[in-house]
Amino acid sequence: MGMKNTEIELHNIRKAFADGSKKVPVLNGISAKIEKGTLLTIVGPSGSGKSTILSLCNLLQTPDDGEIYVNKQEVRKWNVQELRRYVGIAFQSAPMTKGTVLENLSLPLKLRGETLENPETYLEYVGLSAELLSREAKELSGGQRQRLSLARTLVNNSSVLLLDEVTSALDTKASQGIEELIQRINKERSVTILWVTHDLSQAERVGDETWLIKDGQLVEGAPTKQFFSEPQDERTKDFLNLLRSSL
Numbered sequence: 711m712g713m714k715n716t717e718i719e720l721h722n723i724r725k726a727f728a729d730g731s732k733k734v735p736v737l738n739g740i741s742a743k744i745e746k747g748t749l750l751t752i753v754g755p756s757g758s759g760k761s762t763i764l765s766l767c768n769l770l771q772t773p774d775d776g777e778i779y780v781n782k783q784e785v786r787k788w789n790v791q792e793l794r795r796y797v798g799i800a801f802q803s804a805p806m807t808k809g810t811v812l813e814n815l816s817l818p819l820k821l822r823g824e825t826l827e828n829p830e831t832y833l834e835y836v837g838l839s840a841e842l843l844s845r846e847a848k849e850l851s852g853g854q855r856q857r858l859s860l861a862r863t864l865v866n867n868s869s870v871l872l873l874d875e876v877t878s879a880l881d882t883k884a885s886q887g888i889e890e891l892i893q894r895i896n897k898e899r900s901v902t903i904l905w906v907t908h909d910l911s912q913a914e915r916v917g918d919e920t921w922l923i924k925d926g927q928l929v930e931g932a933p934t935k936q937f938f939s940e941p942q943d944e945r946t947k948d949f950l951n952l953l954r955s956s957l
């Protein structure tokens with residue numbers, strides 16, 4: 711066995727949200743380790759807490775209880791800006807700020823008072839033409855915007871990428887392109903990836919490991935092949951059967 715090199719460790723994470731006067735628990739004690747370079751796919755019913763897990767890893771939210779270690783340092787001990795460079799995030803909507811593609815791409819550096827060298831190399835890597843640099847970013851197609859948000863994480867040289875339903879708004883062809891790009895970023899640059907997806911065949915295709923989150927618990931975490939071919943927990947079997955029978 712080689713030496714394990716943990717990128718993210720969740721230690722008994724709990725989170726509840728206020729709903730009127732009562733607190734609704736969303737994560738009920740989640741513990742797990744993610745090794746560096748892993749492509750983890752996270753599946754589970756709607757509202758089970760998947761996005762909340764991502765948001766805790768770069769301090770968009772803070773846990774009520776428990777600790778999260780990123781590269782061995784508890785998230786609340788990180789400088790937030792540094793943490794958010796180290797842990798990049800991309801959403802389904804791939805939001806852009808007003809301005810050109812170049813301005814959007816160099817935003818993370820501009821905030822630090824630096825300029826971006828060779829912006830076209832980042833566009834090329836994500837499969838966008840350098841001619842797009844002067845284009846208004848909000849006018850790009852969904853697939854192009856998703857590529858640009860991935861390019862931004864490359865500018866930051868992020869070690870971890872949090873992906874929340876990044877292909878759900880795209881047609882099949884654009885979705886395949888983004889899938890391949892993410893796999894390439896994972897393999898070529900050893901970026902650790904936490905990928906929430908409702909598309910089970912995608913989770914099976916791209917994952918090294920897969921988790922099922924249900925009712926705020928990590929029900930089952932296993933190597934992806936095993937997760938889909940020999941699920942151990944009855945709740946995983948039910949979840950997979952239910953979705954497969956509805957196809």
Ligand SMILES: Nc1ncnc2c1ncn2[C@@H]1O[C@H](COP(=O)(O)OP(=O)(O)OP(=O)(O)O)[C@@H](O)[C@H]1O
Nearest residue numbers: 727728736754755756757758759760761762763908
């Ligand atoms: N900021 C918030 N304030 C209040 N409630 C929240 C907040 N964020 C999430 N929730 C609630 O927490 C629960 C879990 O939400 P979360 O988005 O983590 O689920 P999910 O598994 O990602 O769902 P989906 O697959 O539908 O995106 C939901 O009931 C949601 O309404």
